[in-house]
Amino acid sequence: MPEPRKRSITIVTPAIWLALGMAWSVAALQYPLFNENQNTKFLHAASKTGYGFLANDWMAGTIDPLPAFTLLIETLFRLHGIWLVYLLFPALVAILIWSLTxxxxxxxxxxxxxxxMALFLGLLFVEQKNLQLGFGTQYLIGHYFQPCVFGVLILLAIERFLEEARLQASALLAIAAAFHPAYMxxxxxxxxxxxALTLFQDKRITTASVLPLLLFVALSAPLxxxxxxxxxxxxxQIGAEAMSILSNQRISTHTKVRNWLNLEDYIGMAIIVVSMIMVRKSRLFWIMAPLAAVIAVSVPLLYFIYWPSLEVLTPWRTSVILLPLAYTILAGWFASRFIPLMERNRFVRNFLFAVGAIAITLPVLLHLxxxxxxxxxxxxTPESAVMRFVRSHSEQQDIWLIPTREGLFDSFRLETGSPILANWKTHPYKDSEIIEWYRRNKAAESFYEQAxxxxxxxxxxxxxxxYxxxxxxxxxxxxxxxxTGMKVCWQDTHYKVLGL
Known part of the structure; x- marks a missing residue:
């Protein structure tokens, strides 16, 4: 039988990291369900589980770009446990914190x-927003459970590789890309x-270099x-038109370098460069180098050249992996500078521990x-009043027309369980479907402009x-x-519902 002390450590240690993940999620402010991207990423899963009448929604019938994530959310819906995303989010954050530490x-x-270690963690908490906010308004964690949060598994994969757990590292990379293919x-x-690092270390082709690669290929090839x-x-022609719609209109805040490049991004680039110089003699440098090279090439290239198909891929997304590593390098170096002094001086040790503890707890207390x-x-909100009416009065055959670019209506589908014509937030990924989605939006906008x-x-x-x-x-x-010939089904001082 295991010793009681070892058993307690086994139980307590993960609990501590989970508590840190929960603290981080409070400091970052976790949003309630059906917020922003969740209204897009949860839609296919909801429609498959008999959630309201969403099976009749046109968008729900488009090709699902996130089959693994949809399966997870579908399972939660079927188990009536969608609320578990409130726990999955801090759990993934806990993996991030553990990996960086x-x-x-x-x-x-x-x-x-x-x-x-307390000082290091305190620095991460103080910089929690900046360390996960990449270039082109990309981010790793954000404020709620969604596919991009699985990027923490990439950082865990890097940690596992550095610890020589190569098969685990390759499996984690494939899993991260399966849940969010943009990470592929x-x-x-x-x-x-x-x-390459394994081959260089072993000086020859070995099982240790081939098996992890084969595992990654086997897991990733189906995707x-x-x-x-x-x-x-x-x-x-259809592909070019669809990419132009996405790059120039729908996601231009992500795709157009001229739109997003600012002083904060230059600072982030400098932080990455400095951190890489600091670890230039370690294997971590060679893991970071290709990711940084993608940014170094793609940002100036797409600043001057119009290339929608490449812009839509947002190559600078690698920054959401690089910046957490960069902040880890800097924070770890800073905290380690005090270790000799802390080992000699109890007062300094206690003082810096208190500084780290305050840096962790203060953001939590301020946001609790x-x-x-x-x-x-x-x-x-006025929009939530409309959705309450729809939720209680919508029927199976109903299809609703809503203002397409009114962000407070983005949650309409999931809040009401009712199909809509289209909205600007939630778009498909197949080129022909993108064009149809765009046509629907333009048709709706034409009506609202002349309503x-x-x-x-x-x-x-x-x-x-x-439609x-x-x-x-x-x-x-x-x-x-x-x-004339239409009835007002509901009305308040902000909106009215017309029945055709």
Whole structure:
């Protein structure tokens, strides 16, 4: 039987890291369910589980770009446990914190001194926003559970490789890319670095270098093949049009270097360069180098050249892996500088431990009240009033028209369980579907632009005929008298619902 002390350590240690993950999620403010990207990423799963009438939603019938993530969310829906995302988010954050701490310990030995480790963790908490916020408004963690958060498994993979657990490292890379395929380019580069470093270390081809690579290929090949078959361009012309729509309009804040490049990004680049210089003699440098090279080439290239198909890939996404590593290197180095002094001087050791502890707990205490309020008091907005009505009155055959670019309506599908024509937030990924999605949005926008004019009713009736629209949400100032033959199903001072 295991000794009681060893058993307690086995139980307590993961609990401590999970507590740190929960503390981080409070400091970052975890958002309530059905927020922002969740309204897109949860849709396919919800539609498959009989969630309201979403099986009738056009967007829910498009090709799913996230099959692994959808399977996870679908399982939670079927188990009536979608609330578990509130726990999965801090659990993944805990993996991030543990991975970064372990990497820092390998570089600087901070775990041998509790005060140094507390100081290191305190620095991470103070910089929690900056260390996970990449270039092009990309990010690793954000404020809620979504596919990109699985990028923490890439950092765990790097930690595992540095600890010589190569098979684990390759498996984790593949899993991260499976849950968020946008990580596949970074995963390929990192796996290439793992293989090259192993070959260099062993000076010959060995099982240790080949097996992890084969494992990564075996796990990743089905995903790559699926994407090639399902998301390949229908024709070059259709593909080019779809990429132009995404790059120039839908996600231009991510894709257009001229739109996002600012002083903070230059500072981030400098931090990456400095950190890489600091670890230039370690294997970590050669893992970071290809990721940094992608940024060094793609940012200036796409600043001057128009290339939508490459822009949509957002090559600078590798920054969400590089910046956590860079901050880890700097924070670990800073904390380790005090270890000799802390080992000699008890006062310094206690003082720096207190500094680290305060840096961890203060952001949590400052945000705790707001966090509780976010999760326990749903926002009471004019849009939420509309959605409450729809949730209680929508029927299976209904298809709703809503303002496409009104962000507070982005959660309409998941809050009400009702299908809509389209909105600007949630778009498909197949080129032909992107074009159809764009047409739907433009048709809806054309109506809303003219809703208060004499042409509004004809446009709405045309939408009803073409797409089966049964209800339209319009501003309360839209003159009802124009819409003869339609009834006002509900109205307040902000919106009204017209039944066709």
């Amino acid at each position: 372990s990497i820092a310990d390998r570089l600087y030995g901070i775990r041998r001194n509790l005060a140094a 380019p970074a995963a390929l580069l990192i796996q290439g670095s793992f293989t 790559v093949i699926r994407y090639k078959l399902l998301f390949g361009f229908t024709t070059p 009240k707001e966090q509780v309020n976010l999760l326990t008091n749903p926002a009471n 208060t004019t004499a042409t509004g009713p004809a446009l709405l009736r045309e939408l009803g005929k073409r 089966g629209i049964t209800h339209a949400v319009v501003r309360s100032d839209v003159p009802t008298k124009l819409y």
